[in-house]
Amino acid sequence: MCGIVGLFLKDRTLEPELGAMLTEMLVTMTDRGPDSAGIAIYGAESDGSAKLTVQSDQPDEDFATLAADLGAAIGAEVTLRANDTHAVLELDGSKVEQARQAVRELRPGLRVMSDGATIEIYKEVGLPKDVADRFSLSNMSGSHGIGHTRMATESAVTTEGAHPFNTGSDQCLVHNGSLSNHNALRRKLKREGVRVESMNDTEVGAAYLTWKMQNGATLGEALESSLQDLDGFFTFVVGTKDGFGVVRDPIACKPAVMAETDQYVAFGSEYRALVNLPGIEDARVWEPEPATVYFWSH
16 A cells, blocks of 8 residues: 655646645655655756756765766766755766766765656655655645655565656656566566666566657557556556656556646545645546546646
8 A cells, every 4th residue: 555646737837836735745645655755856957958866875975076076977067966865966968878877886875766857756765744854845846746655565665665766767657556577577678678776566667668668659558558568456657757647457446536627637546635735626536547548748
């Protein structure tokens, strides 16, 4: 049992409030997942640049000269913005893969949380409120975001096991459920050259979608294919640079509710995650259908 939230803003004047709204939604789902929590925020894009969000158990030591060291390694300017155990590295977008490899060599203890033009992922072990507070999530702005509160079933309670999982540029996934064929699929994806770094079944789901899209599928087509290729029960909420998508398995035993107004589209594992959103009393509220793909984009 985990908790999922998502918020896609149609009204750009609400962007400064995105973090605050998502944080309240996330904390409301605490009893569905008190082990760890995470959130993906899609913020402003700078022409030609990319963001690499990293996490360290020893941030003071690891982050001190990281920007200079990484810049020297890739031959490009790198800036660093630290936020507790995480840091956002901004660099030339053409240098991302080179930078990922250089980070592994320069700071073997660092974990890459996400990469892309707009995405930043923050996640840690602990109660959702504590995780939100340590990163000041309520102060963040953006166009859309997704979050997750975890009750571990398939892997250990660690930062690596927390959601969201990022396996492709500006793409991430949160999941409530359990995939039964993730071990076989993990081996297949690794043979195909898709990055899978943890033993968590959700990362395999994220990597599967990345693989399908690398082979020409749209996100909608990849989500449709997941209904045939993934065994188990699942509710997925997927974030992309332009929007977010939702799909539930054909049985749809995991709870889900959505709401849409002229200002936003919202997702929650339970309606109580949505009750304090502006204008919710006038929203169209529904339960997403089984085996049906929903997607919104800017």
